[in-house]
Amino acid sequence: MSDTHYDIIIIGTGAGGGTMLDTLRKSGKRILVLERGTFLPKEKANWDAGEVFQKERYHNAEDFLDDRGEPFQPETSYWVGGSTKFYGAAMFRLRETDFQRVQHAGGVSPKWPLTYADFEPYYTKAEKLYSVHGKSNLDPTEPYRSAGYPHDAISHEPVIQELYDTLTHKGYRPFYLPLGIRLNEQDPLRSACIRCDTCDGFPCLIDAKADADVTCIRPALNDSNVTLLTHARATRLLTNAQGNEIKAVEVESGGSQRQFSADIVVVSCGAINSALLFQQSATDRHPDGLANRSGQVGRNFMKHQNAAIMALSRQANPTVFQKTLGLNDFYYGDKEFNFPMGHIQLMGKANKDMIGADAPALAPDFVLEKVAHHTTDWWLMAEDLPDPDNRIELRKGKRILHYKANNEEGFNRLRTKWKAILQECTPCDSTLDHTLYFGKTISLAGVSHQNGTMRFGTDPATSVLDLNCKTHEIDNLYVVDASFFVSSGAVNPSLTIIANAIRVGEHILDRMK
Numbered sequence: 001m002s003d004t005h006y007d008i009i010i011i012g013t014g015a016g017g018g019t020m021l022d023t024l025r026k027s028g029k030r031i032l033v034l035e036r037g038t039f040l041p042k043e044k045a046n047w048d049a050g051e052v053f054q055k056e057r058y059h060n061a062e063d064f065l066d067d068r069g070e071p072f073q074p075e076t077s078y079w080v081g082g083s084t085k086f087y088g089a090a091m092f093r094l095r096e097t098d099f100q101r102v103q104h105a106g107g108v109s110p111k112w113p114l115t116y117a118d119f120e121p122y123y124t125k126a127e128k129l130y131s132v133h134g135k136s137n138l139d140p141t142e143p144y145r146s147a148g149y150p151h152d153a154i155s156h157e158p159v160i161q162e163l164y165d166t167l168t169h170k171g172y173r174p175f176y177l178p179l180g181i182r183l184n185e186q187d188p189l190r191s192a193c194i195r196c197d198t199c200d201g202f203p204c205l206i207d208a209k210a211d212a213d214v215t216c217i218r219p220a221l222n223d224s225n226v227t228l229l230t231h232a233r234a235t236r237l238l239t240n241a242q243g244n245e246i247k248a249v250e251v252e253s254g255g256s257q258r259q260f261s262a263d264i265v266v267v268s269c270g271a272i273n274s275a276l277l278f279q280q281s282a283t284d285r286h287p288d289g290l291a292n293r294s295g296q297v298g299r300n301f302m303k304h305q306n307a308a309i310m311a312l313s314r315q316a317n318p319t320v321f322q323k324t325l326g327l328n329d330f331y332y333g334d335k336e337f338n339f340p341m342g343h344i345q346l347m348g349k350a351n352k353d354m355i356g357a358d359a360p361a362l363a364p365d366f367v368l369e370k371v372a373h374h375t376t377d378w379w380l381m382a383e384d385l386p387d388p389d390n391r392i393e394l395r396k397g398k399r400i401l402h403y404k405a406n407n408e409e410g411f412n413r414l415r416t417k418w419k420a421i422l423q424e425c426t427p428c429d430s431t432l433d434h435t436l437y438f439g440k441t442i443s444l445a446g447v448s449h450q451n452g453t454m455r456f457g458t459d460p461a462t463s464v465l466d467l468n469c470k471t472h473e474i475d476n477l478y479v480v481d482a483s484f485f486v487s488s489g490a491v492n493p494s495l496t497i498i499a500n501a502i503r504v505g506e507h508i509l510d511r512m513k
Contacts, residue, residue, distance in 0.1 A: 006032040006227075007512070009249055009262040011234045011277075014082020015497040016480040017268030018212030022129065023505030025220040029512060032260055033226065034251060036233035037078035039213070040085055046205040047198040049353035058086070058203065066444055067402040074272070074401075074447045079203075080230065081213025082270065083448055084494065088200035088323055088379075089180040089209055090345060091132045092491035093123045093499075095331065096143040102487075105339040106407030107385045109487040113457045113467055116143050122499035127178075130210040130498060134178035141328040142175075152186075154179055157319045159432060160346070163376070164325055166425045177326045177345055180210035180494075195321040200348025229253065236281045237265065239474065243285025246477050264476050264508060268501070271301065271483040272392050272401070275453040279394040289394075291454075291471035296464050298393055300386035301403060302452040302488040305342070305411040309439035310350060310375040311422050313432040317376055322349040330414055331490060341414035342382030342490040350377045358440060376432060378439075380418065382411035383490045386452055403444055449493055451482035468507045469500065480504050 007029035010017045021033055040058065045051040052058065060078055063071045079085050096116040102109040120143070126132075128150045135153035136145060153176035156164055167174045183193035193208035207214045220226045229251075236250040238259070248259040267274050275298040279289035289297045323346050330341040352368035355375075359368060384390075385407050393400045422434045457463030460472035469484050471477045480501045482493050489496075 004258070004260050006030045006260065006262040008032070008264045008266065008508070009034065009260060010266045010268065011249065012082060012268035012270070012481065013080045013217050013228075014212050014268060014270065014481065015084050015494050016482070016501045017266070018081065018084070018216035019126070019129070019498045019501035020266055020268065020480050020505050021220050021226065022216040023502050024509065025223050025226055027509055027512070028225060031226050032262065033217070033228045034232045034234055034249070034260075035078075035080050035228065035230045037080060038230040040079040040081070040203050042205055044205075046203045047196070049198070049202075049351050050356075052202055053354050053357040062399070064399045064401050067400065072445050075445045076270065076447055079213075080217055080228075081211045084211035085203045085213060086201055087211070087448065087494060088348065088492075089130075089211075089494075090323070090492040091127065091130060091134075091178045091180045091495040093143055094119075094489045094491065094496050095141045097332070098487065098489035102340065104383065104385060104407050105337075105409045109383060109385055112486045119496070119499055119503070120144070120146060122503045123495060125502050126495055126498040129502075130180040130215055130495075131182055132178050132180045132210075132495075133176075133183065135176045138173065138175035139326070139328050140173050141331045149178065151183075154181070154183060154321075154324050155185060156324050157321065159317050159319050159376075160322065160325055163425065163432065167327070167421075170421075170425055172327060172329050172421070174325050174327045177324055179323070182208045182210055197320045197322075197349045197351065199321065200323050202348075234269070234277060237267075237277065237290055237477070238281070239283055239285065239290070243283060244473065245475055262476075264478065264512070266478045266480055266508075268479070268481040270481050271450040271453040271485075272447060274479055274481055274483050275392045276394055276399060278454070286473070291464050291473045291477065293473060294461055294464060296388075296455060296462065298453050299388040299391040300452040300455060301390045301392055301401070301450065302384050302386060302485065303403070303447050304449045304488055304490070305382040305384050305405060305408065306442040306446060306449070307380045307411075307415060307439060308347060308442070309378045309380060309415065309418070309437055310355070311378065311419075311432075311434040312371065312436040312438070313374050313376065313434050315432055316373045317349075317432060319349055319376075322346050322377065330417060333410070334417075337410065337413055339410050340383065340490065341410040341417070342380060344414070344418055345379050345381075347377040347379045350375055376422075376434065378418065380411070380414055381490050381492075382414060383407060383488050386455075386487060392453055401444065449488070451485035451488055451493055454479055454483035455486050456484040457486070469504045478504060478508070
């Protein structure tokens with residue numbers, strides 16, 4: 001067999017590609033994994049907020065253009081493990097209704113071609129693989145489960161526990177965030193995680209975060225049938241003369257072009273870059289990009305409506321590992337607003353350098369440090385709706401991301417509602433008395449939740465991928481990142497990407513038998 005031919009090629013090592021490798025690695029098939037980056041270095045800067053947030057030390061994506069022609073750099077990075085190296089490891093299942101048609105104030109979230117029941121067994125496998133901690137029957141929107149969480153919920157520190165108790169007393173239903181970290185609170189000496197304050201948004205210096213690199217890629221490298229090639233950027237997918245099969249993957253590596261072939265090619269570059277790879281692989285048979293007879297490649301880009309809110313109190317908040325509490329009471333709306341609003345969760349604890357990344361340049365460090373010691377930090381998320389005009393486009397070699405926010409009324413209500421609830425739940429005799437709020441809506445550069453650019457479905461006229469995430473038009477080409485999403489829901493997408501990669505991986509195993 002040629003040393004450039006494999007049974008399977010996987011392009012990308014993030015939540016989709018890494019999990020796909022874990023699913024296939026014991027098959028005995030020869031697998032080549034291509035990663036345009038390399039292993040993220042272990043260094044003190046991993047836990048340095050100034051380096052990570054202000055200097056953006058690990059953001060290495062190329063510049064894009066917005067639809068006004070203005071350049072920007074997406075807040076994403078090319079490393080083994082992909083975006084999971086920096087994620088907060090919040091591992092949510094989409095709600096059962098997220099797979100159905102949902103009316104929002106700003107439009108309709110369409111029905112998926114599969115249901116929650118189709119994904120449920122794979123969610124269970126995904127939670128086990130990524131060491132998810134949680135507690136059932138607290139979140140009022142939680143879908144049914146065939147098994148409990150594989151690990152106990154991560155405990156709240158005292159200030160957050162008091163807030164949890166107060167919210168519960170007021171009639172709200174907070175819950176423990178489901179988190180994928182390698183923590184053992186019962187036996188700390190056996191715990192990889194030390195509950196530090198540099199988790200959410202940071203690479204983990206001690207490999208305690210259940211990212212795709214630590215969980216899937218490194219263990220697979222012990223298998224003789226697996227080859228990982230780093231600094232290897234897939235530049236084109238080459239088809240046969242009929243245009244119905246990928247005959248080679250063109251790769252830029254070490255300053256030269258190489259080609260590799262495989263019986264099955266799996267693309268998992270992230271929703272933006274996967275769509276770009278398809279577009280830049282256009283041929284006479286596929287003049288608008290591979291598998292794009294529907295015209296849907298690159299369209300319906302979604303990234304959630306996201307905002308960070310820092311609630312400032314006169315009392316200090318000494319919490320270290322803060323990201324443990326969530327609230328979904330307004331996921332479907334409330335009595336005053338009969339449309340979905342979204343999801344609320346704690347962020348990692350802010351410090352002066354994280355605040356300084358968005359503060360005025362002349363703000364002195366001692367002021368930023370004082371502020372950081374008195375905040376409780378929240379992440380609010382709402383669904384943006386699929387819009388064919390929100391798209392990634394390759395034009396004359398330029399990468400253009402067209403995006404206009406939609407469905408904002410519910411999100412704005414959620415922000416107003418949450419500030420009012422925090423004031424209601426933190427009277428002056430409480431540990432925290434939130435009296436001032438500041439924060440930001442996440443800009444176009446914040447694409448960590450990117451999804452939807454190559455939706456799956458049963459109709460080749462309106463979708464790019466079939467129900468097994470194989471392209472309708474090319475028989476050996478699959479996509480397993482968040483490109484396949486039909487809608488975004490209002491919870492973190494990582495677990496759904498992982499569950500789907502397991503589902504598609506098992507299909508590929510059956511196919512190759």
